Amino acid sequence: MLNSLTVTILAEDSVGYETPFLGQHGVSFLLEARSGELVRRVLVDVAQLPQPLLHNMAILDIDPTTIDAIVLTHCHYDHTQGLTEIVRAVGNRDLPVIAHPDIFRPNFETVPTLRHIGVMNSDTREAITAAGGMFFPVRDPLQLLPGLTTSGEVPRTTAYENRETNLKTIRDGRVEVDPMIDELSVYATVQGVGTVVVTGCSHAGVVNIARHARTVAGTQDSGGTGDGTRPAEGNTALAGSAQVAAIIGGFHLIEADAERIRKTVADLHTEGVGHIYAGHCTGFPAQAALYSTFGDAFTPLRTGQQFTFSQ
């Protein structure tokens, strides 16, 4: 487990009142994870414009060369564009860049017109590698250090989430609905706090992501199979009781109907999620619904915020 976790919002769609930060459509989070003497800084997504990201880092006195790894939550340009430039700014040879193996597939909309919204041509695998990135293409949870892991593919268990049909891909020359199977989250388990979930857009469904966190975080911390599918022998209690202390990110409810919003908020509440930090693609109606249920345990995301979780 971690002793502490600090999450800094480096990019978000909104900025706070009287702050000097630059906002943009997209998200980027810096995670600083401490485990004993060990400190690791993991950048989760890079939004779509490197300049405001680097501007915000400078204001917060964050040196990009101290970043140890980058996790990409999914292919969309508002999470991945400019990655090559950020990898170059980090400047570390063989910088781990962790993402789903399908992240470079075509991903596009056709309404109102054909538009690619996946990884852009300036950020191909070859460009990232040439800039110093070491690509980790992974479907399974990948432990970054004990207590900090990526989610791997998120099982779709709720009946009402993951119903998007406007996102398309091409497979074997056929145009298909893209199930966004590349969606990853990051799960950080902090001693005395529980598991903090960091999510990009929650295309897999934020309730699915929260439920998967309980399984994966328990498995990883207990030194389980490492495949994220089952906990180690004798540690089922730990896996089952892993408390979701917080969820931070975009909940992708901006186009959801009132019924889906109602079910999502109710299920997050039933799951016992301790605090919700939601912005980006969450949308105002969902933010309002989350606030009316979670009250002070709801915080709207703003660029430049920092949250620390420790005992």
Ligand SMILES: [Fe+2]
């Ligand atoms: Fe997004």
Ligand SMILES: [Fe+2]
């Ligand atoms: Fe997205």
